[in-house]
Amino acid sequence: MARQSAPVIDAHASFDDFSTLLLEWYDRHHRHLPWRTPPADTRVGVLPDPYRVWLSEVMLQQTTVSAVKSYYEAFLAAWPTVEALAGAETEAVMRAWAGLGYYSRARNLKKCAETVAADHQGRFPDTEEGLKTLPGIGDYTAAAISAIAFNRPAAVVDGNVERVVTRLLAMETPLPDAKPLIRAFVANILPADRPGDFAQAMMDLGATICTPRNPACVLCPVSADCLARQNGTAERFPRKAPKAEKPLRHGAAFVARRGDGAVFLRKRPPEGLLGGMTEMPTTGWTARQDGETDTSAAPFPADWRDCGTIRHVFTHFALELSVYRADIQGSGETAAPLPAGWWSSPEELPGEALPTVIKKAIEAAIPGATKKRQRDRKTS
DNA sequence: CATTCGTGGGC
DNA sequence: TGCCCAAGAAT
Numbered sequence: 001m002a003r004q005s006a007p008v009i010d011a012h013a014s015f016d017d018f019s020t021l022l023l024e025w026y027d028r029h030h031r032h033l034p035w036r037t038p039p040a041d042t043r044v045g046v047l048p049d050p051y052r053v054w055l056s057e058v059m060l061q062q063t064t065v066s067a068v069k070s071y072y073e074a075f076l077a078a079w080p081t082v083e084a085l086a087g088a089e090t091e092a093v094m095r096a097w098a099g100l101g102y103y104s105r106a107r108n109l110k111k112c113a114e115t116v117a118a119d120h121q122g123r124f125p126d127t128e129e130g131l132k133t134l135p136g137i138g139d140y141t142a143a144a145i146s147a148i149a150f151n152r153p154a155a156v157v158d159g160n161v162e163r164v165v166t167r168l169l170a171m172e173t174p175l176p177d178a179k180p181l182i183r184a185f186v187a188n189i190l191p192a193d194r195p196g197d198f199a200q201a202m203m204d205l206g207a208t209i210c211t212p213r214n215p216a217c218v219l220c221p222v223s224a225d226c227l228a229r230q231n232g233t234a235e236r237f238p239r240k241a242p243k244a245e246k247p248l249r250h251g252a253a254f255v256a257r258r259g260d261g262a263v264f265l266r267k268r269p270p271e272g273l274l275g276g277m278t279e280m281p282t283t284g285w286t287a288r289q290d291g292e293t294d295t296s297a298a299p300f301p302a303d304w305r306d307c308g309t310i311r312h313v314f315t316h317f318a319l320e321l322s323v324y325r326a327d328i329q330g331s332g333e334t335a336a337p338l339p340a341g342w343w344s345s346p347e348e349l350p351g352e353a354l355p356t357v358i359k360k361a362i363e364a365a366i367p368g369a370t371k372k373r374q375r376d377r378k379t380s
Numbered sequence: 381c382a383t384t385c386g387t388g389g390g391c
Numbered sequence: 392t393g394c395c396c397a398a399g400a401a402t
Binding site for chain 2: 062063064066067099100101102103104105176213244272273274275312313314315316355356357
């Protein structure tokens with residue numbers, strides 16, 4: 001829209017001091033994060049390990065900093081280099097990723113490490129174009145790695161930057177249509193000397209000052225440049241296309257417990273929802289509830305007992321899962337042959353590649369079963 | 381290009 | 392409680 005391109009051009013001149021003010025703020029108020037090299041170091045040419053930048057950026061895709069921290073530390077301890085990760089077992093990576101969500105990221109992480117180790121001598125490409133050829137690295141992550149790990153002038157646009165820029169310009173164009181305009185604006189104001197710090201400064205500003213609700217405009221280093229601030233409409237940006245409503249799906253899950261406490265598990269298909277992760281036998285999750293028990297869909301005949309229903313909300317649908325438990329006598333022999341899978345002992349179960357929704361279902365059937373064993377509580 | 385992909389926290 | 396959101400990518 002012509003109406004939107006004009007402000008971007010005008011902005012270039014009037015936002016001349018923007019980067020200076022933002023970087024001065026970042027030098028004093030930047031967040032301290034495990035994967036970050038502080039500006040005192042980057043300013044003298046000390047850059048972070050690209051492997052660590054990549055690992056953190058993939059984990060941070062649609063995921064909060066607080067959720068990522070412990071996973072990042074665990075991955076770095078288990079696999080300190082891209083070669084180490086390339087040599088890991090995929091199943092070990094899936095177990096370590098369990099609970100973080102968006103599990104295709106874990107498989108792509110492993111594939112990417114293998115490619116970098118085998119085809120790039122263990123070194124990540126330094127250009128956006130080169131990085132984007134790798135699995136799991138898209139527009140944002142390629143720009144972020146190029147800027148942060150190699151200090152190249154890439155326009156890094158994530159959700160934070162979208163919010164900051166649409167407010168600065170009071171941009172009426174809704175997302176995602178506004179994305180090219182935002183990228184062009186960022187490319188125009190990008191400081192040639194500190195592109196990595198600039199990218200992180202924009203994200204820190206969005207995360208700590210220019211927040212979705214109740215932005216702290218009074219503390220903002222660039223509030224004088226902000227059109228939404230002048231209009232008192234910061235919270236109205238960014239504008240977004242209306243979202244589709246979430247359908248409700250139903251299903252049933254079957255927790256078979258052996259005499260020694262082991263639980264029967266299987267692996268989900270490698271692609272799609274919770275791809276490659278571990279679960280107990282379940283029905284499909286599109287079946288309509290008919291008011292009758294679902295035990296006719298059980299993986300084998302047994303005395304299936306109703307353990308209630310759990311609810312779980314995914315990105316694009318909600319799930320009501322009926323949970324059943326059967327106690328199998330002896331060492332797991334059933335009236336019918338078992339489907340593909342394995343028995344997981346009480347010691348192994350907490351470390352399996354169990355998504356959160358599956359853990360919730362197991363907990364409904366066997367309280368405490370997925371929790372890592374705690375030391376005996378002393379009655380102090 | 382619209383849809384498909386998790387989860388936990390904040391209000 | 393329900394809705395929004397978080398350093399998006401793949402198809």
